[in-house]
Amino acid sequence: MNQEELQIISKALVSSGKGILAADESSNTCKKRFDSVGIECTEETRRKYRGLLFTSPGASEFMSGVIFYDETFWQSSDEDQTFPKYLEINNIIPGIKVDKGLINLPGFPGEKLTQGLDGLPEQMIKYADAGAKFAKWRSVIAIGENIPTEECIKSNAFVLARYARICQDTGIVPIVEPEVLFDGTHTIEQSEQTLAKTYEILFKTMQEMRVFMPGAILKTSMVLPGKDSGAEINHDDTAKRTVRVLHEHVPQDLGGVVFLSGGQKSNDAFINLNRIAKLGPHPWGVTFSYSRALQDPVLKLWAKDRENKKAVQDLFLNQLRLAGAASLGELDESELHDNTEATKSQDL
Numbered sequence: 544m545n546q547e548e549l550q551i552i553s554k555a556l557v558s559s560g561k562g563i564l565a566a567d568e569s570s571n572t573c574k575k576r577f578d579s580v581g582i583e584c585t586e587e588t589r590r591k592y593r594g595l596l597f598t599s600p601g602a603s604e605f606m607s608g609v610i611f612y613d614e615t616f617w618q619s620s621d622e623d624q625t626f627p628k629y630l631e632i633n634n635i636i637p638g639i640k641v642d643k644g645l646i647n648l649p650g651f652p653g654e655k656l657t658q659g660l661d662g663l664p665e666q667m668i669k670y671a672d673a674g675a676k677f678a679k680w681r682s683v684i685a686i687g688e689n690i691p692t693e694e695c696i697k698s699n700a701f702v703l704a705r706y707a708r709i710c711q712d713t714g715i716v717p718i719v720e721p722e723v724l725f726d727g728t729h730t731i732e733q734s735e736q737t738l739a740k741t742y743e744i745l746f747k748t749m750q751e752m753r754v755f756m757p758g759a760i761l762k763t764s765m766v767l768p769g770k771d772s773g774a775e776i777n778h779d780d781t782a783k784r785t786v787r788v789l790h791e792h793v794p795q796d797l798g799g800v801v802f803l804s805g806g807q808k809s810n811d812a813f814i815n816l817n818r819i820a821k822l823g824p825h826p827w828g829v830t831f832s833y834s835r836a837l838q839d840p841v842l843k844l845w846a847k848d849r850e851n852k853k854a855v856q857d858l859f860l861n862q863l864r865l866a867g868a869a870s871l872g873e874l875d876e877s878e879l880h881d882n883t884e885a886t887k888s889q890d891l
């Protein structure tokens with residue numbers, strides 16, 4: 544394992560004022576998103592849309608990396624350059640989602656395990672040879688009646704830790720993502736307790752499986768009341784609790800912390816990140832790794848006007864600029880106008 548190289552990549556991914564675009568929605572999830580705005584979802588429309596995002600002029604000022612889905616990783620821009628190559632040349636780090644999605648955890652109704660470890664070392668070598676510098680694996684922890692169970696958290700932590708060590712042996716920085724779902728009727732206290740328990744088990748397991756902490760990144764949910772709980776999001780409370788649970792349970796030498804948006808409205812995801820950053824300094828670089836919060840309004844605009852490349856890219860750049868400012872705690876919140884609707888997190 545080249546520890547120095549892993550640390551350089553981790554640091555670059557969370558470098559000041561920049562964050563990660565998650566564009567790794569599976570084709571099924573992409574279809575749901577495209578259906579919702581009336582766009583036909585084909586290999587070519589997915590390539591076109593994502594290509595617009597990646598090639599937005601000026602994006603590298605705010606975008607440290609992009610997480611690809613396997614299909615996109617092997618596709619090319621209109622200029623016939625593979626997307627990972629295009630990013631590399633433009634100083635943006637290419638990453639790849641490597642898990643194979645969720646299955647039911649047998650014996651534990653309502654709980655999920657993420658699959659994809661079989662054949663992963665060989666697959667990882669192919670991605671590394673083609674330019675991937677980091678990877679993502681998403682596990683899901685749901686909050687509900689009598690869940691999550693410790694067995695579910697442990698099972699997912701074990702798989703995340705095994706994946707992380709496989710990545711590092713190939714020179715790839717693992718993003719470990721134990722997503723505590725926003726969906727549900729739980730309280731903000733339950734969200735905080737679940738994140739605390741999840742981090743505690745995850746990092747203990749990662750240590751045991753000999754993961755090199757400075758060469759790994761945590762992708763995490765924020766502490767929020769369940770989306771269907773009826774409680775409004777209180778940005779300061781979310782920021783305070785999120786910072787508390789991170790500072791108390793995440794190793795100080797970890798390579799970085801990035802947030803998912805989880806189906807929050809874009810503006811909530813930006814404001815919460817802004818308030819979290821303001822509560823710094825933090826022991827690690829802290830930034831965004833958003834899919835929906837960055838993309839929702841952009842996809843809507845593209846659906847309305849497929850020919851107006853400039854307007855779509857300008858809007859995407861503005862979303863990145865807002866998120867980049869939020870990651871520094873420098874977002875002027877009065878700039879935020881209308882909000883996009885919250886969306887469901889299941890089956891990403």
Ligand code: 13P
Nearest residue numbers: 565803804805833834835
């Ligand atoms: P959202 O920001 O839409 O939650 O997606 C981030 C992600 O990559 C989830 O795995």
